[in-house]
Amino acid sequence: MxxxxxxxxxxxxxxxxxxxxxxxxxxxxxxxxxxxxxxxxxxxxxxxxxxxxxxxxxxxxxxxxxxxxxxxxxxxxxxxxxxxxxxxxxxxxTLKSLAWQEAQLKKSEIVLVQMRANNDEVFGSIYKVKNNLNLCSVVDDKLYKNAQWETMVKDYHKQYNKSYSLVVSEQxxxxxxxxxxxxxxxxxxxxxxxxxxxxxxxxxxxxx
Missing domain, CATH: 3.30.420.40 (ATPase, nucleotide binding domain)
Known part of the structure; x- marks a missing residue:
């Protein structure tokens, strides 16, 4: 080894x-x-x-x-x-590592991750958590306008409710x-x- x-x-x-x-x-x-x-x-x-x-x-x-x-x-x-x-x-x-950390802590089916890019934009990605805690990319890393990303977050929150997590990255x-x-x-x-x-x-x- x-x-x-x-x-x-x-x-x-x-x-x-x-x-x-x-x-x-x-x-x-x-x-x-x-x-x-x-x-x-x-x-x-x-x-x-x-x-x-x-x-x-x-x-x-x-x-x-x-x-x-x-x-x-x-x-x-x-x-x-x-x-x-x-x-x-x-x-x-970087975003996948944050989703992975979240998946170890909570039993969420869907994990959304966001990171600030500038005042008007954020980096975002979405992952589905499989039974063995493997992560499947639903939406790859991408740069979003704040309003566009906020709409996506609301939609996923409404669809998945308690089986959804949102991770906001720290500095x-x-x-x-x-x-x-x-x-x-x-x-x-x-x-x-x-x-x-x-x-x-x-x-x-x-x-x-």
Whole structure:
């Protein structure tokens, strides 16, 4: 069994989660703000010690939406590591990680997730929760006008009532690196069945 790693850089808070070869997990956050780019590689090198990069079987990263610069830094870092080590890399939607967290806490059939984009717009996505807690995308990540998204929320609330949840993202999301890793591990296990794994070449950040 090899180690796994997840990065979350889409907000001012850096989050890293690692599970070692013995199944032991450690997770930490750092409120770095604009220092994220300068600090990330130093923090990473220290965080994985005493492991080496050759000990990892895959790496995961929050691919956005989120801060343009910090999201790009995280995605580029993950892609570079995956390319150099020839291991799979999984880009996980920031919004999906929030839906996953909500699904663990509540028995909701439908989870709507929103994140502020600017004064007039929000990022939004909608997920259906299956019996085994897998998430099926109903509406992929998209940029909405506030009024348009509010109408969708009202419609889903009316349709699903008690089996519906709305998640409004907070500013600091580093702690969701654990959820990024959980979702990536599900994807890795699925890909193990056919032996074809996600490549760094196909990973793109979500920008709008």
């Amino acid at each position: 090899k180690a796994t790693l997840a990065l979350h850089t889409t907000s001012p808070e850096l989050g890293i989660t690692l599970v070692d070869s013995q199944g032991k997990k450690k997770s930490q956050t750092w409120n770095l703000g604009r220092d994220l780019g300068r600090q990330l590689h130093l923090i990473l090198a220290d965080f994985i010690t005493p492991l080496t990069w050759q000990d990892f079987k895959f790496i995961a990263v929050a691919k956005g939406p989120g801060s343009f610069t910090s999201t790009r830094i995280g995605v580029v870092t993950a892609k570079t590591i995956a390319q150099q080590l020839n291991i799979p890399v999984y880009g996980v939607s 600091n999301l580093g702690q969701n690196s654990e959820d990024i890793l959980s979702l990536a591990n599900i994807k890795y296990e699925q890909e193990m069945l056919n032996g074809v794994f996600s490549s760094w070449e196909n990973l793109m950040p979500f920008y709008q």
